[in-house]
Amino acid sequence: MQTISEKVVGRLSRYRTLLTEQKDGERTHLFSHEIAAAMRLSDSQVRRDLMTIGTRGLPSRGYEIQGLLLDLDQALNQTRVHGVAVVGAGNMGRALIANLESTRTNLRIKCAFDADKSKCNRVYSGVKCHPMDALETVVAQEGITLAILCVPAASAQALAERLVHAGVKGVLNFSSQALRLPRTIALEEIDIGNYLAKLAYFTIHPSKERRNGRHEDR
Amino acid sequence: MQTISEKVVGRLSRYRTLLTEQKDGERTHLFSHEIAAAMRLSDSQVRRDLMTIGTRGLPSRGYEIQGLLLDLDQALNQTRVHGVAVVGAGNMGRALIANLESTRTNLRIKCAFDADKSKCNRVYSGVKCHPMDALETVVAQEGITLAILCVPAASAQALAERLVHAGVKGVLNFSSQALRLPRTIALEEIDIGNYLAKLAYFTIHPSKERRNGRHEDR
Numbered sequence A, B: 001m002q003t004i005s006e007k008v009v010g011r012l013s014r015y016r017t018l019l020t021e022q023k024d025g026e027r028t029h030l031f032s033h034e035i036a037a038a039m040r041l042s043d044s045q046v047r048r049d050l051m052t053i054g055t056r057g058l059p060s061r062g063y064e065i066q067g068l069l070l071d072l073d074q075a076l077n078q079t080r081v082h083g084v085a086v087v088g089a090g091n092m093g094r095a096l097i098a099n100l101e102s103t104r105t106n107l108r109i110k111c112a113f114d115a116d117k118s119k120c121n122r123v124y125s126g127v128k129c130h131p132m133d134a135l136e137t138v139v140a141q142e143g144i145t146l147a148i149l150c151v152p153a154a155s156a157q158a159l160a161e162r163l164v165h166a167g168v169k170g171v172l173n174f175s176s177q178a179l180r181l182p183r184t185i186a187l188e189e190i191d192i193g194n195y196l197a198k199l200a201y202f203t204i205h206p207s208k209e210r211r212n213g214r215h216e217d218r
Helices: A006-022 A032-039 A041-050 A065-075 A091-099 A132-142 A153-165 A192-206 B006-022 B032-039 B043-052 B063-075 B091-099 B131-140 B153-166 B192-204
Strands: A083-087 A105-113 A127-129 A144-149 A169-171 A186-190 B082-087 B105-115 B127-131 B144-149 B170-173 B184-188
Touching: A006 A032, A006 A041, A006 A065, A006 B105, A032 A041, A032 A186, A032 B043, A083 A091, A083 A132, A083 A153, A083 B192, A091 A105, A091 B091, A105 A132, A105 B153, A105 B192, A127 A132, A127 A192, A127 B105, A132 A144, A132 A153, A144 A153, A144 B192, A153 B105, A169 B192, A186 B192, A192 B082, A192 B144, A192 B170, A192 B184, B006 B032, B006 B043, B032 B043, B032 B127, B043 B192, B082 B131, B091 B105, B105 B144, B127 B131, B131 B144, B131 B153, B144 B153, B153 B170
Parallel strands: A083 A105, A083 A144, A105 A127, A144 A169, A169 A186, B082 B105, B082 B144, B105 B127, B144 B170, B170 B184
Antiparallel strands: none
8 A cells, every 4th residue: 555645544543443432332333423423524534534544435325434444544554553751750641641542553663762860770661761771772772663752952963863774764843942853753742832832813803613622644 | 813723823823933943043044945944844834834924035145033922922822821721631731731831922721620530639840730620619719711522432522621611711731532512612633643644644645745843734
């Protein structure tokens, strides 16, 4: 299957979250307009997205939840397990360690790192915290492919470069420092201050756009 | 000035972050291509965005940093102060309380709420944590307009509705539960699991798109 665009992958991943929530419920099928309403997308957007992975609903019953989940898992390679490192074991890092794994079956948080020696060798929610100078060794040993950066802005770029050099292929950056990494490295950056600034703006100037909430184009 | 689109507001807010970092540096001016490179945007995108707020650079020197910051502050209403409530004072909530305010001068985290009685009446980084049943009273008293939801998925929707009822105009949702709120309410949702799922996908299927990292369309 050819590479799907970033926007579509983002939405497919969200459909998967929704369907996972529904899969043990009473319904066996969902219509595209129901998926669309839950996601604040248009009906036709949902159908187009699911066509890209070769799935069609039945006009009379919609999409079969279990079958669609299997298709989504395959398209998104959810069957392949990724080792994840959390870099920075402050409150944010520890919140991610505690909460993330339950929602994603193919992500395994295998290690954490922190510059604070008092955190090193402690275990947070089952995940051991290592000193920063063990980063290269542990990332290689554990076969880490994804890293979540929860460190102060000033140290983010240097740590990201070390992670990439150690073999990490994707970085999720929570620091407010925008990173410069090779284009071959997948990179997502979440600047929470920017999200709030947008919210603040739209409390004063109501958006005229149809969408609101989870982004259609994410 | 007319309402700016959500995508443009997102980018303007990011330009503002970049320029704030630069404003005490040696440079007084920045060229659009320099802003573009730092943001992984195209040159023409940056110029178009800044034209929407009526700012043009000089061909010979680019944009004057201080002047552009003032224009951005005005366009984004950064001079208007917003009272922010953090709902859920677990690790994530406390991380936001500790780190957010320093980066955004017009956002004031004024209160936190938690269902855990042992957290109530404690003060985290200068912010008092109240019991959930005081939510309506404190939100009204403090004139809160924005709320950040850091609660488990199961309680997110009910709490969001209470916040809106109490007068909150914008919600930033960190729970994995997609919210349904009136369209008049500004809503941003950050499902961290989805970001990681996208990263995982693009470590296997390298993106053919030019962009990587901070989204041009955010």
